Amino acid sequence: MILTVTLNTALDLTYRVPRLDVHGSHQVREVTERPGGKGLNVARVLAALGHATTVTGFAGGRTGAELRALLGEEQGITDALVPIGGSTRRTVGVVDESSGDATQLNEPGPHITPAEWASLLGTYAELLRGDGTAEAGNSPVEAVALCGSLPPGVPVGAYAQLIREAHAAGVPVVLDTSGEPLRRGLAARPDLVKPNATELAGITGTTEPLRAARAAQRRGAHSVAASLGSQGMLLVTPDGTWQAGPPRSIAGNPTGAGDSAVAGLLSGLVEGLPWPDRLARAVALSAATVRAPTAGEFDEEVHNDLLARVKVEEHSEPAPD
Amino acid sequence: MILTVTLNTALDLTYRVPRLDVHGSHQVREVTERPGGKGLNVARVLAALGHATTVTGFAGGRTGAELRALLGEEQGITDALVPIGGSTRRTVGVVDESSGDATQLNEPGPHITPAEWASLLGTYAELLRGDGTAEAGNSPVEAVALCGSLPPGVPVGAYAQLIREAHAAGVPVVLDTSGEPLRRGLAARPDLVKPNATELAGITGTTEPLRAARAAQRRGAHSVAASLGSQGMLLVTPDGTWQAGPPRSIAGNPTGAGDSAVAGLLSGLVEGLPWPDRLARAVALSAATVRAPTAGEFDEEVHNDLLARVKVEEHSEPAPD
Numbered sequence A, B: 001m002i003l004t005v006t007l008n009t010a011l012d013l014t015y016r017v018p019r020l021d022v023h024g025s026h027q028v029r030e031v032t033e034r035p036g037g038k039g040l041n042v043a044r045v046l047a048a049l050g051h052a053t054t055v056t057g058f059a060g061g062r063t064g065a066e067l068r069a070l071l072g073e074e075q076g077i078t079d080a081l082v083p084i085g086g087s088t089r090r091t092v093g094v095v096d097e098s099s100g101d102a103t104q105l106n107e108p109g110p111h112i113t114p115a116e117w118a119s120l121l122g123t124y125a126e127l128l129r130g131d132g133t134a135e136a137g138n139s140p141v142e143a144v145a146l147c148g149s150l151p152p153g154v155p156v157g158a159y160a161q162l163i164r165e166a167h168a169a170g171v172p173v174v175l176d177t178s179g180e181p182l183r184r185g186l187a188a189r190p191d192l193v194k195p196n197a198t199e200l201a202g203i204t205g206t207t208e209p210l211r212a213a214r215a216a217q218r219r220g221a222h223s224v225a226a227s228l229g230s231q232g233m234l235l236v237t238p239d240g241t242w243q244a245g246p247p248r249s250i251a252g253n254p255t256g257a258g259d260s261a262v263a264g265l266l267s268g269l270v271e272g273l274p275w276p277d278r279l280a281r282a283v284a285l286s287a288a289t290v291r292a293p294t295a296g297e298f299d300e301e302v303h304n305d306l307l308a309r310v311k312v313e314e315h316s317e318p319a320p321d
Helices: A038-048 A061-072 A114-129 A158-168 A179-186 A197-204 A209-219 A257-270 A275-291 A300-309 B038-048 B061-072 B114-129 B158-168 B179-186 B197-204 B209-218 B257-270 B275-291 B300-307
Strands: A002-006 A010-017 A025-027 A030-036 A053-060 A077-079 A082-084 A089-096 A102-106 A143-147 A173-176 A223-227 A233-237 A240-245 A311-314 B002-006 B010-017 B025-027 B030-036 B053-060 B077-079 B082-084 B089-096 B102-106 B143-147 B173-176 B223-227 B233-237 B240-245 B311-314
Touching: A002 A038, A002 A114, A002 A257, A010 A061, A030 A038, A030 A061, A038 A053, A038 A077, A038 A143, A038 A257, A053 A061, A053 A114, A061 A077, A061 B061, A082 A114, A114 A158, A143 A158, A143 A257, A158 A173, A158 A179, A173 A179, A173 A257, A179 A197, A179 A209, A197 A209, A197 A223, A209 A223, A209 A233, A223 A257, A223 A275, A233 A275, A240 A275, A257 A275, A275 A300, A275 A311, B002 B038, B002 B114, B002 B257, B010 B061, B030 B038, B030 B061, B038 B053, B038 B077, B038 B143, B038 B257, B053 B061, B053 B114, B061 B077, B082 B114, B114 B158, B143 B158, B143 B257, B158 B173, B158 B179, B173 B179, B173 B257, B179 B197, B197 B209, B197 B223, B209 B223, B209 B233, B223 B257, B223 B275, B233 B275, B240 B275, B257 B275, B275 B300, B275 B311
Parallel strands: A002 A053, A002 A143, A010 A089, A025 B102, A053 A077, A053 A082, A102 B025, A143 A173, B002 B053, B002 B143, B010 B089, B053 B077, B053 B082, B143 B173
Antiparallel strands: A010 A030, A089 A102, A223 A233, A233 A240, A240 A311, B010 B030, B089 B102, B223 B233, B233 B240, B240 B311
């Protein structure tokens, strides 16, 4: 079983409108409503790839109840979310039907109390020990993904602590966050981090992706998968460095593309695929997500088609600087 | 007791952002969440004016449950909403903190089945007979307000039917809607309609407000209160014609200002105030609502101050055309 952690879950609403006009009034044509937050998106893609997945993190209030009800309708995902007193946030994505471009509005997350954080740590430890919920099949955790921002009240070193506990249980960890939580997380030596070029530059002070990825390695990451937007992805590992891009330029909605990439890397890890195959899967899943009509979904046929045509190139390594 | 009917209720979310940028990503600074739909806003103002108010209409799904929970926390309002299988819509108002201007996104309403419409008619008849819920104190209905648009599935002649039933029970009716539901409603001879100038022009084909109000009277309305935006309000009755404007130009958020005007007219009606006093109250409440920091609220002190300074002028009547 793969475990994804989403400390800042959200109920994601997508509104389709003909065109968003600032200070105008709009009749929304179509509303979709989904459990969201990066780790929940990763879990959805993992489940679609056939991996049993358990999600933990926080959920509370009426929006939290709604999120859990919708999550219960999804196949292959076990809900191990921890209840909180505050209300789970909503996000609203307003998609222009003409261009497909989206305007994003994110509510602030609820404040997490020390007792709620302690409760999350307890659930996490149980899951790592394999004595979690019966629904999770009490199966051992093969890998952990730690995803997204930290809600107020959670210590900034939260991810470092979760990484150390996973490693103590012999479980590899993928970390997908940014800013100070990423900086602190690196020190706990995650197996893989997946920043984009901006996030990577933010913590390393270097805008050149290869140089920045090596700097992130020196700060503690075993491997670094840097997403480079339309340029695809750069993967720097102890065993080699590879870059891959989609076979053609992909137009569409990039929401959730990064989460699909994490799911690709994570599924490749637990399946023991060679690094270039993990990278190809991440790039193909990411591109298939951009192409899908609904944010964060992906079309399996598009994915298979792209996977066959992703070109992975190995970097000839210059001497490390 | 005053009864307000809101067939298209909504859970109203207000998001405050520094500035809305099309295709940008925004961290919402502050979220407020309220039971909405025009008749619920009217009820809130009536309750603040000290009038016991019962609300009916439709509510369903998780957003309907949330709306009813929030409504239960409000003082002076009795919930006689009829449950439906569909989900109550949300509206999202995005307010720019810099200018106070709002961008509005309205979800489509749920489809109402014939059985649900029949259930609403049953509840409405019970309330008119005074044998409604115990919470409503089984008190007689002094006046009815029919407010807002019709959700899909409700017959377009709905308001005409509700007006005839109220009149059969000897209860006066204020109608605040637009388009075909207003046109059909007029034929049932409502005691008062409150269109704005655009709505009035839409059904009468006349843009000059006084001429258009007289045309609406000929189509069935006993009296017409036409809201003219910053020009205030024109009131055409069988007893005379008056116009009143706020004492000064009012800047702010006009959301809910029309609903406050309905509450002013309705409370004046049940209190037996002379027409000019009803008009002054409607204009002062409306202006106080525009001035309030939260959409649809009003400040009592601002209201009292404005009320003392609203100027009502009687029109010398030209011969009816």
